[in-house]
Amino acid sequence: MxxxxxxxxxxxxxxxxxxxxxxxxxxxxxxxxxxxxxxxxxxxxxxxxxxxxxxxxxxxxxxxxxxxxxxxxxxxxxxxxxxxxxxxxxxxxxxxxxxxxxxxxxxxxxxxxxxxxxxxxxxxxxxxxxxxxxxxxxxxxxxxxxxxxxxxxxxxxxxxxxxxxxxxxxxxxxxxxxxxxxxxxxxxxxxxxxxxxxxxxxxxxxxxxxxxxxxxxxxxxxxxxxxxxxxxxxxxxxxxxxxxxxxxxxxxxxxxxxxxxxxxxxxxxxxxxxxxxxxxxxxxxxxxxxxxxxxxxxxxxxxxxxxxAPAPAVTIGDELLDIYAPAIPVEPPPAATTVHEKRFINAISEALHQAMERYPNLVLMGQDIAEYGGAFKITEGLSAKFGKDRVRNTPLCESAIIGAALGLSIMGYKSMVEMQFGDFVTCGFNQIVNNLAKIHYRWGQNADVVLRLPAGAGVGAGPFHSQSNEAWFTHVPGLKVVYPSTPADAKGLLLAAFADPNPVLYFEHKALYRSISGPVPEDWYTIEIGKARQVQSGDDISIITYGSGVLWAMEYAQQHPERSLYILDLRTLQPLDYTAIKTAVEATGKVLILHEDTLTGGLGGEIAAWIAEHCFALLDAPVMRCAGLDTPVPFAAELEKNFLAKTRMHQCIQQLANY
Missing domain, CATH: 3.40.50.970 (Thiamin diphosphate (ThDP)-binding fold, Pyr/PP domains)
Known part of the structure; x- marks a missing residue:
């Protein structure tokens, strides 16, 4: 040699x-x-x-x-x-x-x-x-x-x-x-x-x-x-x-x-x-x-x-404490802030602009997000304003880009990865559930990464562009999962996700992008991750829901004033706001869990189990779930309508009311 x-x-x-x-x-x-x-x-x-x-x-x-x-x-x-x-x-x-x-x-x-x-x-x-x-x-x-x-x-x-x-x-x-x-x-x-x-x-x-x-x-x-x-x-x-x-x-x-x-x-x-x-x-x-x-x-x-060397004792508290890096305190909007009526999609875009201004170390990555502005034009104008170093088009390499985002975090950067469609997140599943989620628990390194996931049906996009796959990730310790239903929450939760040093999966429903509007504070503000929102009070039935389900529940309440419905918007799916869930159960004693995702293995099953275990004495009827059919999301309009839980809401509410 x-x-x-x-x-x-x-x-x-x-x-x-x-x-x-x-x-x-x-x-x-x-x-x-x-x-x-x-x-x-x-x-x-x-x-x-x-x-x-x-x-x-x-x-x-x-x-x-x-x-x-x-x-x-x-x-x-x-x-x-x-x-x-x-x-x-x-x-x-x-x-x-x-x-x-x-x-x-x-x-x-x-x-x-x-x-x-x-x-x-x-x-x-x-x-x-x-x-x-x-x-x-x-x-x-x-x-x-x-x-x-x-x-x-x-x-x-x-x-x-x-x-x-x-x-x-x-x-x-x-x-x-x-x-x-x-x-x-x-x-x-x-x-x-x-x-x-x-x-x-x-x-x-x-x-x-x-x-x-x-x-x-x-x-x-x-x-x-x-x-x-x-x-x-x-x-x-x-x-x-x-x-x-x-x-x-x-x-x-x-x-x-x-x-x-x-x-x-x-x-x-x-x-x-x-x-x-x-x-x-x-x-x-x-x-x-x-x-x-x-x-x-x-x-x-x-x-x-x-x-x-004597080993220290193992405690549950220490184990749970290390799942997440310490979160940043909530920043409510200034008292004198201006409020504008904005569409859901514009609230998200505004949040991205403000986050890029506040965090010079924030890098956005995704397919076609630079000059083209992304598949839904949410990042339009960001590349011209902040430069292509910070707003980066990526090859079709979802897993590698999520891994690169973790590498940026190790170096003290914040990053956002946009999945062109939430369905494509499957290609990066390993990086999310085994690297991003576990790294802080394993050796104290946080993953300051936000994944934006355009999700949901109702737009005729078929089986590969319409899934609600949030439940896959709520099972994984170390991830945070949010799913806003209003423009104000869309902005506040996205800004909270950027402020949080932990990996946050941010689900945004495509059907809401241009179909709903609402008041949105102009200045920077964050909404606490892990805090649900009471949409309205009621005495007859409590509907616990999120995402598109919130809009369905509100529409149903308007169409059926004879029903006094308590509506709870979870907003955060991991960690869940169990205090708010218990309050919703107490309010009526009858609970309907509503979500667009398929029934089997959906988040509703976890919530129903928790209610049965912790709130059984408060119930006047079995907890019911109303969810998507256990099929892929079909393309044809009538098939897709039949798939969605909205078509079965009335039947479920009637059954609960008659119990």
Whole structure:
């Protein structure tokens, strides 16, 4: 193995050696502790240390790295405490994720490391967002994301590379090609001769290197960084290596030919670099033994201290407290503010303008939202006023764009992603429910991201442009879900979503855009997320609803003055305003839960269950639900009308009234 030292000093070479050796010796200790039952799982990176260590050494300490679970060398080279790392591996509350994650599924802002999720691909898109933030600040910094050869088959790999190339982002994508994805060999994973060939297809530079050669990795990443910054382009590096142990220790390596293991054992990165330093007379056998013994003693000390440290007690309060980052207090409109009559769509557009003015760090992203103004013209004029850096057209890469939004949040930016239609959010589902929602609970990093989702039926758009899919997300801890029904709430809740440091899904009903108007305060104001609105009081029946259901309930009340209806507009679907729900139950003793979404699995079922559990003594009749049919939303007008819950409202109210 040939080593090119270039301008690296003798002292630096010895430092590189210690950085390379340290994770190897930690691993050897961890494998022993695994057999002793003191840790329960381990993903070994033995034989691959040169990639993690070399790449980390090549970057500045404040450049973000997004590693995988075989990159111990990233964490140790960034000088993370071994004691706390060991707590992490034990699942102790003293670990970096307070026992909420295992292995390396965590991050640390202090060390500029972003924690992975098991789905692997999504972190590549987060690196895009971090690189975008550097670019917007005009900083000479890159981000670096690891993936494996198996991860290159995921859709997010292709989306992330495409977005980085189209936007010209200074990001390095580093593939650790270690021969197997668990037990699947590379010939069953891809058909191109080399994964680096994919760089050409995305219009970026590609490099293929020996991942077991520490200095080759170091120089390659240095060169990639220089290219990324000078050309403002991403770089793809394929580092060839081999996984000498199982995907994780329990899986073993029986599926690997013995000759292949032996061949790669001869390429051991630690042994070869050690030999190189001995060739330079920087190491001899005695010095090597002394360095190894010193490191082993340090490891033994840190592990011992970690093993005897008492763990704090687990409390429900602490767990619930960390789901969300602290919210910003509500800002009501100034007393002297002017109020204008505005359409629903104009209230949303006004909120976007005011948010862009208040938050210089707010970036809007979405398909066709710049010059074209979006599919519904809500963002029209924003690009001309605030510039294309902050109002960005995106490729058709919903998942990668949501991931990039999270990357922006890590860098202190706010972002909004507009789904052209709420139905298309399925393409970004993983990023939302596994990254945005969980990241604050996992390692204290908030996701300051707003997703705008034009939703709902009634406009003849058919099965793929008409869904009410809000219930999918109300089940996920860590997300906030709002669904306004009036122009004033549309503006106030959207501004509250931008003020909130947590991920907020903002559902806006397409049929309301130009069909309703109402008074809207001109100045900035926010409406509390999690606070319902009493639309009107009544004595006979309480209708608990949101979105289009509010308009249906109000219309029905006007048409049937003989019924005294209490109408509650939830406005926020996660978290729910249970106090307001209980008050609505108390008012009449008869409850109808109304929503446009399909019946089975809809939010109405959760609310009905809560009422039955907590308000049973207040009820004079069973809780009823009126919802969309359990079918896709049909296109034809009569079929769509039949689908909507509005057509069955009268029957449900009559049934409740007669109970």
């Amino acid at each position: 040939y080593f090119e030292r270039a301008h690296i000093s003798d002292e630096e070479l010895l430092t590189f050696y210690r950085k390379l050796l340290y994770p190897r010796l930690v691993e050897e200790k961890m494998l022993l502790l695994l057999r002793q039952g003191k840790v329960t799982k381990w993903f070994s990176g033995i034989g691959q240390e040169a990639i993690a260590v070399g790449a980390t050494l090549a970057l500045d300490a404040d450049e973000w790295i997004l590693p995988l679970h075989r990159n111990l060398g990233v964490f140790t080279t960034r000088q993370m405490s071994l004691q706390q790392l060991f707590h992490q591996w034990q699942g102790s509350p003293l670990g970096f994720s307070k026992g909420r994650e295992r292995s390396f599924h965590f991050g640390s802002r202090q060390h500029h490391i972003c924690g992975m999720i098991s789905h692997l691909g999504p972190q590549l898109s987060i690196a895009d967002g971090i690189a975008l933030a550097h670019q917007l600040r005009q900083e000479n910094k890159v981000s670096l994301a690891f993936t494996g050869e198996g991860g290159t088959s995921e859709g997010e790999f292709h989306e992330a590379l495409n977005v980085a190339a189209v936007w010209g982002l200074p990001v390095i994508f580093l593939i650790e090609n270690n021969g197997y994805g668990l037990s699947t060999p590379v010939e069953e994973q891809y058909r191109c001769e080399q994964l680096v060939q994919r760089a050409t297809g995305y219009g970026m530079r590609g490099m293929r290197i020996n991942g077991n050669n520490l200095l080759e990795v170091y120089h390659a990443v240095k060169e990639a960084k220089q290219h990324a910054l000078h050309e403002q382009q991403p770089v793809l590096i394929e580092a060839m290596t081999f996984r000498m142990r199982g995907h994780e220790e329990a899986s073993g390596t029986k599926y690997v030919p013995a000759a292949l293991l032996e061949e790669w054992a001869q390429q051991d990165p630690v042994r070869h670099f050690e030999g190189f330093l001995q060739y330079l007379h920087l190491l001899d056998e005695q010095t090597t033994r002394q360095i190894r013994e010193t490191i082993r003693q340090d490891i033994e000390h840190d592990i011992h201290e970690a093993l005897i």
